[in-house]
Amino acid sequence: MRSKPEFGKISSDDAVQIDACIHKLVYADSDISYETAHFALKGLCERIGNSGFFDYFEKNWHDCQDRWVMHRRADLPHFQNHTNNRLESFFGKLKDGVDGSKSMAVCVKTLVAYDRRVENEYRYRLARIGQFVHSGYDEEMANVLRFTTPYVAGKVAEEYAFALDRLETYTFLRDDEDGHILHVDGGKKSYVFRDDDWRCDCEFSVSMRLPCHHVIAFRKSASAEGPVIPWASIDERWTSPLRELKKVRQFSYERYSDKDAGREVLATMTQTQRYAEALRVTQRIASELSDIDETDEFRRSLDFLEQQWRNFRQKTCEVATPREPGEPGKRRSAAHNDSDSIDELKDQEMSSDGDSSEDKEVEEVLAGAPTIRLNPKARKVGRPKKQRQKTVASEKEGRKWFDAAESGRKTSGDVTLVRVLDNLDRDQPGLIETQRRLSGVLVKFAEADAKKPKFKRMKNPVLIQDAFYILPAKLLDACMAVLPVANTEASAISVDEASQDAAPTAMVETVHIKDVGAFSRTQIETFKRCQNLKTAVQLGIDMHKWLSEEGLPSLPAQYHALAREVARNVLESYPYKEMKGLSRMPDYKYTMLYRLTPPTWMTDAAIRACCERLVAGTGTCRFAGELTGRTMTKKTRSKDAVQVDVALRNRIMG
Template identity: 40%
Template structure:
């Protein structure tokens, strides 16, 4: 590189000089670290330190005498820098140069230099024992050598001429794009730390192991909430992405996923998976399923998220459902102590507190004593007794099971359901018109058999419309009447229930009369299940409460319904 090209470049800043110095020292340090021999490493380290010490000492003396002697000074930072000769008795190159220099000196000067070198060699031997005096001796050596250089001929005064090539490739790994790569790495580190903390709280390293351990131990709500607290919801920004179902032979899966997918994205994945229990491939409950052979695997792929197997998606859904039930259970615990307790009479306060304690100390999926050993009859179904949640069909069927168990005259006819998908819309009102409501044949046959049994007084048939509204049909055998009840008292639902009752009459109860009930009326949008349950209780239990008005009365009815399903009292 010519001097003219260097003079056109701007001078290096302190930061640029620091970067170049760091790069050079890193290269030297990496080479030194690769030396396995301890003795050789110590020798090389002392050599590097002595070279740097001599260079620093030469710079100090040169700065004091260089200007006066008329030596060139590097002011721009890019001119060729003339360094003084590096003095070290251990350097073979300097030793050869000094020997060749001795040939042109006088005999007196040669003898003087030899005596000084002998003194320096003795001082170097003492340097290994006393490090504190080594630097002072090295300073004296440098000053003596500089004096010798001044006395030597001019052709031997030139040092090493160093020129740096700015186009040379830098050694080391390439730089990173700080805008995206570094930000992504920081986010990954945050999620990794959160996942490790979640594993520590859960006591397990995988989601399926966590769910299985909770089912085996069955702790209380607070313990379940603590262990599930570290399982976070990830990829919330990808909630509206479209998953794809593929059949791959050797898929690459996210096996270490200790997080949950967003609710909408998880529902899309569940809808995408085909039914596992089919007529061609049924799930065996009383035996061991065959081990699946090697073949294509169902994989759900989500862009920018990853690939998951059916087992992983089902585990996500299982843990998500468990977290939702724990939240509902704690809400029920608060509702009993904050809302139900003030609405109850004083003699029932201890009962309410004991019930709340039993709820918070029970596992959500633990079975309830006194009910059939069915998976749906668990504590989780009672969590929906708090407003504004709807009662599920499991809770209504559990109530019917309690009534049948406590009162021999009561019977459960079955659950009649109707979806709006096949309903016709009226062109004038633009609303669904429920027509063609026919009672299911199995329910009609069961009711016909129950009516003929001795001692049967009441038959209960709950009716559900599109998982959105509850109605009911009550058959009184002694009075030979079929009662239809809609808590909202809307003509749309009431007419549909009347059609079901008429169909039941035509199929099994020809001598019975159909009547419509219009009291009590529901005044909100979520208490239809509670009103249907109390309609069953009033027609089975003599002298049951009939006050369902808004306020403390409805709160008391809710707690009494919940307590009756839980204890049967």
């Protein structure tokens, strides 16, 4: 999907979420599960701005669920194989002998030859005499393994062990209308099977065509005749058909000692073919020489090759081959391949009757065989091996995060962080309800807490659009630190102007985090807003706990009712709710009360609110303002220092 330009560019995190959602659709076990995942996919594509992919899915996949959805294919004998791996493996083997340069006739010939070879191998496996054994199987499983394969026996063994373990939990009721039908209860679902063919309607029995644990448990509990595992319910596909062995006349063999017979006759090569072969060899030699790092070794190798070229040109080079057994002084033709002679001698060694003289001759020939020195620095041919284990682990982690995000959206009551926070500001529930809704917003990328984000201005950044989580506290603070001030002197907002004519810029302020992704300024500020609300809720709950456990016992009895009322009011109020009886200032929220818990220092807003309450409650108090203080480096008090501003003192005293 990410490689197709019509679907646009999406981030890796969003692509992982779509992959996890598709996985939920493929392995849906009911219509409800499919509809839930389908609704999630639609919302996900809308949030990341990729509606084209959802339209493609609706057109090509949604209308043919019977072909790929798990619960739709449960009644098909798919043998628990939902991929085309066997077909891909077949094509991969064909590519070893077929490429784009071959003609159609050669391709068909290769295909037929490969099919004939596979058929012969299959016939050989069927006609092979013997049986499989397993030391861990009892008599029942040993009989199953005798006429099936280890793969089938392993599947049946799992059902057999499960049936013996759950034997007492199942209840079997025979149908009133049809006596061969039995109903099985005691598990997550109820199933039905027949006692004439021992076929059950569970997924394992239908898809694998093997006896399931329901049938095995019934036969064990009812003490049915014959084996506990019904052989009749094992499909013919899994069995090994026995063929009658025909008696043949015993044959005898004699050793064939003709040395010249059976040798391969090489065809005469044209000048073009000889040049192509020589060019191929020289290119390989040049590739090996280019990989040599040491200059001296490179020069020596190059001089050696030049000397060999002079010898070939002057017709002074003689090609030596291993000696024939019994002919120490004779040289063979250079056209004969050394490997052929070695292979023949190895075959003779394997088929010999223990003659020591022949063994010595074979050892002499093998000792004189040419050796090949491999270059360890040579680059390996082919595609690098895929780290399958790492890929599977990352896919499983992405699916877990998708499930956690969907569960969090249900808990929070909405699908995006901005809407969740806006709903909380509008509803203003108590601390317990606010904490419950925010519990659906998890902290992701905890392992990247020490990463250093970078700020960039990009024209078309690939952002993580569907981020229903927040970053770790340390990483989020680092992201806020790298963001420039939004309201600078150049782009200052004029409050007096009735309208703003600022044109939107094409550049997007982006924070890029390595191995995590890219986020916009709005997303980072939303993360910080959610984190601040979580922190405020926790401080409010801690204050309620302190008032109930420590503050209340330290007060006189006549103030206990008032303390309980204050604690209840704190618990039932939203952190950003305005406090009654005070002027409408941004700081006069319930959050400033959360800082009154010892040993936390009170903020200036709390001190100012306390002064305003004293002024409003008593007529003898007046609030003149705040005095800015600073810490002194010395503990001694300066006599010349002015303790109170003169204008402020005259205002208070006057």
